[in-house]
Amino acid sequence: MLRALQIEPEKCTGCLQCELACSYQAEGVFNPAKSRIKVFTFHDEGRFIPYTCTQCSEAWCMHACPVEAIVLNEETGSKDVLADVCVGCKVCTIACPFGTVNYNQDTKVVYKCDLCGGDPECAKACPTAAITYVDADHTGLARMRAHAAASAN
Amino acid sequence: MQHVIIGAGPAGVIAAETLRKTDPSCSIKLIGDETEPPYSRMALPYYLIDDIDEAGTYLRKSDTHYEDLDIEIIRDRAASVDPDAHTLELESGATVNFDKLLIATGSHPIRPPIPGLDSPGVHSCWTLEDGRNIAQNASKGSDVILMGAGFIGCIILEALAERGVNLTVIEMEDRMVPRMMNQTAGNLIKQWCLDKGVSVLTSTRVEAIEQDAGRLSVKLDNGEQLGADVVISATGVRANTGFLEGSGIETDFGVLVNDRLQSSHPDVYAAGDVCQGRDFSTGEFSVQAIQPTAADHGRIAAMNMCGRDTRHQGSVNMNVLDTMGLVSTSYGLWMGVEGGESAELVDAEGYRYISLQFQDDVLVGAQALGLTNHVGVLRGLIQTKLKLGKWKDHLLHDPTRIMEAYLGATQSIGHNAALL
Numbered sequence: 001m002l003r004a005l006q007i008e009p010e011k012c013t014g015c016l017q018c019e020l021a022c023s024y025q026a027e028g029v030f031n032p033a034k035s036r037i038k039v040f041t042f043h044d045e046g047r048f049i050p051y052t053c054t055q056c057s058e059a060w061c062m063h064a065c066p067v068e069a070i071v072l073n074e075e076t077g078s079k080d081v082l083a084d085v086c087v088g089c090k091v092c093t094i095a096c097p098f099g100t101v102n103y104n105q106d107t108k109v110v111y112k113c114d115l116c117g118g119d120p121e122c123a124k125a126c127p128t129a130a131i132t133y134v135d136a137d138h139t140g141l142a143r144m145r146a147h148a149a150a151s152a153n
Numbered sequence: 154m155q156h157v158i159i160g161a162g163p164a165g166v167i168a169a170e171t172l173r174k175t176d177p178s179c180s181i182k183l184i185g186d187e188t189e190p191p192y193s194r195m196a197l198p199y200y201l202i203d204d205i206d207e208a209g210t211y212l213r214k215s216d217t218h219y220e221d222l223d224i225e226i227i228r229d230r231a232a233s234v235d236p237d238a239h240t241l242e243l244e245s246g247a248t249v250n251f252d253k254l255l256i257a258t259g260s261h262p263i264r265p266p267i268p269g270l271d272s273p274g275v276h277s278c279w280t281l282e283d284g285r286n287i288a289q290n291a292s293k294g295s296d297v298i299l300m301g302a303g304f305i306g307c308i309i310l311e312a313l314a315e316r317g318v319n320l321t322v323i324e325m326e327d328r329m330v331p332r333m334m335n336q337t338a339g340n341l342i343k344q345w346c347l348d349k350g351v352s353v354l355t356s357t358r359v360e361a362i363e364q365d366a367g368r369l370s371v372k373l374d375n376g377e378q379l380g381a382d383v384v385i386s387a388t389g390v391r392a393n394t395g396f397l398e399g400s401g402i403e404t405d406f407g408v409l410v411n412d413r414l415q416s417s418h419p420d421v422y423a424a425g426d427v428c429q430g431r432d433f434s435t436g437e438f439s440v441q442a443i444q445p446t447a448a449d450h451g452r453i454a455a456m457n458m459c460g461r462d463t464r465h466q467g468s469v470n471m472n473v474l475d476t477m478g479l480v481s482t483s484y485g486l487w488m489g490v491e492g493g494e495s496a497e498l499v500d501a502e503g504y505r506y507i508s509l510q511f512q513d514d515v516l517v518g519a520q521a522l523g524l525t526n527h528v529g530v531l532r533g534l535i536q537t538k539l540k541l542g543k544w545k546d547h548l549l550h551d552p553t554r555i556m557e558a559y560l561g562a563t564q565s566i567g568h569n570a571a572l573l
Contacts, residue, residue: 009564038527038556040556040557040560041557042557042561049560049564051556051560060445060529063167063448063452064444064445064448066163066193066195066196066212066444067193067195067196067209067210067211067212067214068212068213068214085209085214087195087196087199087204087205087209088199088204088475089195089196089199089473090473090475090480090525091195091444091445091473092529093473093525093528093529094445094471094472094473094482094484094528094529094531094532095445095471095529095532096529096532097529097530097532097533097536097537098529098530098533098559099526099527099528099529099530099531099533099555099556099559100527100529101529102525102526102527103480103525103526104525105478105480105525108204
C-alpha cells in the first residue's frame with residue numbers, strides 16, 4: 001500500500017515540532033531553516049498551514065532535471081534527490097509549481113522531502129495529528145466529502 | 154511504426170523515452186552528431202569547475218539505458234529531409250525512413266560579425282568539446298575575456314571565476330542578463346560581480362580581435378585595447394534549422410508548429426530549442442530555448458507521434474541562474490504588462506530583490522535575487538492563473554509572502570475550514 005502525508009491545517013497549532021524533527025532527521029541539526037516541511041503562519045486568521053512536497057506522480061522536478069538526479073523511490077512513491085548526482089543547476093527549484101524543492105547554498109545541491117524513506121518523522125512528531133501518514137488513496141477524502149455535502153445542500 | 158528523432162539533447166531523449174513508454178513495440182532511432190552519450194549542456198559549467206566528471210553531465214546514468222529501452226542511437230548528422238517521401242538523408246550518405254519524424258536539433262551559438270572571431274584562442278562554450286578546450290586553456294592566472302553577459306555567459310562566468318582566471322566581461326546591453334532581469338536586478342548582478350573582482354563592461358561592444366605575439370588583443374568600441382589568453386564568445390544562440398532548407402518545413406526563428414508540436418508537415422514534429430512553440434504567457438509562438446520547455450515539448454510531441462492527441466498549453470518562460478553565488482530567477486512576463494500592477498522590494502546592500510507583476514488579481518511574471526526557498530511557487534501561481542483575491546493586496550504590501558498567498562488562496566483555511 002502506497003502511503004502519503006495527509007496534512008490537516010485546521011489541526012495545526014504552529015508548534016513547529018515537525019520542522020525540528022525533519023531537520024534533525026535530514027541534517028542532524030535542530031534547525032527549522034533546514035526542514036523539508038514548513039509551517040506557514042497566518043497571524044491575521046490565527047491559523048497555520050504545514051506544507052511539503054506532495055510527491056506528485058508526473059513530478060515536474062524529476063522531469064526537469066537534466067542529469068537524472070531526482071528519481072522515483074518505487075517503495076514509497078517519493079521523488080528522491082540523489083545528492084551526489086545533483087550538479088546544483090536549480091532548474092527543479094523553479095520547475096516545481098508547489099515551491100517544495102529548495103537549494104542549499106552550503107552544500108550546493110537541492111533538497112526536498114523524501115518521506116524519510118517511508119517513516120516520516122514529521123508525522124511522528126506532530127502532537128495534534130495535523131500530519132499523518134496514511135493510505136495514499138485516502139488523503140483529502142474528508143475534505144472531498146465535506147465539499148460534496150456542502151454543494152449538495 | 155518507425156519513429157526517428159534528430160537530436161540527442163533533453164528534448165530528443167525525453168521524446169524517445171515517452172515513445173517507448175506509450176508504444177512498447179515501435180521502432181525508435183535517435184540521431185546525434187556528438188561522440189559522447191547524450192549529455193546536458195546545463196551541466197557543462199559544473200564540469201568546467203571539476204565539480205563533476207564527464208559522466209556527470211550525461212542525461213541518463215545507466216550504461217545500458219538506451220539499449221534497455223530498445224532505442225537505437227545513430228552517430229550522424231541530418232543533411233536533408235524529404236517529408237513527403239518520409240526519408241531523411243544523413244551526412245554519411247545513409248538514408249533513414251520514418252513514419253514520424255521529430256526535429257530536436259537544438260541550437261548553436263551565433264557568431265557575431267567581428268573580425269578575428271575565428272582566431273585560435275577564441276571559443277564558444279556550448280559543447281563538451283568546447284568545455285574541454287576552455288578547461289585546458291583558461292588556467293589559473295590567465296587573462297580571459299567573456300563576450301556576452303546573457304544567461305549562458307553568466308553561467309560560465311562563475312565557472313571561469315572559480316578557475317581563478319583574470320576575467321573581464323563585455324556586454325553590449327546596459328546591464329547583465331538583459332533578457333531575463335530588469336535594470337535594478339541586472340545592475341545588482343553587475344555590482345556583485347565587480348565586488349568579486351570580475352571586471353564587467355556593460356554598454357560596450359567588441360570591435361575586433363587580433364593576434365598579438367601568441368596572445369589575443371581585443372579592441373573595444375570605447376577605444377580600449379585588452380590583452381587576453383582566451384576569448385569566449387557567448388553572444389546568444391540560434392535554432393539549428395539549416396538542414397531543413399528546401400524541405401518545405403516552415404521555419405521562422407525555429408520550426409513553426411501548432412499546439413500538437415506538429416510542423417507544417419503532419420508527420421514531422423519539433424521540440425526543444427529548435428521549436429517555436431507556444432509561450433504560455435504571451436500566447437504567441439516563440440523559441441524559448443530552456444530546459445523545462447525542452448522537457449515539455451519532448452513529452453508532448455512524442456504523445457502526439459504515437460497518436461495520443463495531446464495539446465501543448467504553452468510553456469512558461471523561466472530561468473534560474475547562479476552568478477558566483479548570487480541566485481537569480483525570472484518567470485513569464487517579468488517585465489510587466491500594460492495596465493497591470495507590480496510590487497517590488499529591494500535590498501541593494503544584501504543583494505536581495507523581488508518583483509511581482511500582476512494583471513488584475515493574477516500573477517503573470519516575477520523576478521528575484523537571492524531567493525532559493527519555495528521559488529517554484531511563482532510558477533504555480535502564474536501557470537494556474539490563480540485568482541489571488543485579497544492575497545494580491547497582501548503581496549503588493551509584502552511581495553515575499555508568495556507561499557502564504559498560494560496556500561491562503563487554495564487551502565482549507567477561512568470558510569473551507571468551517572466545513573470540516
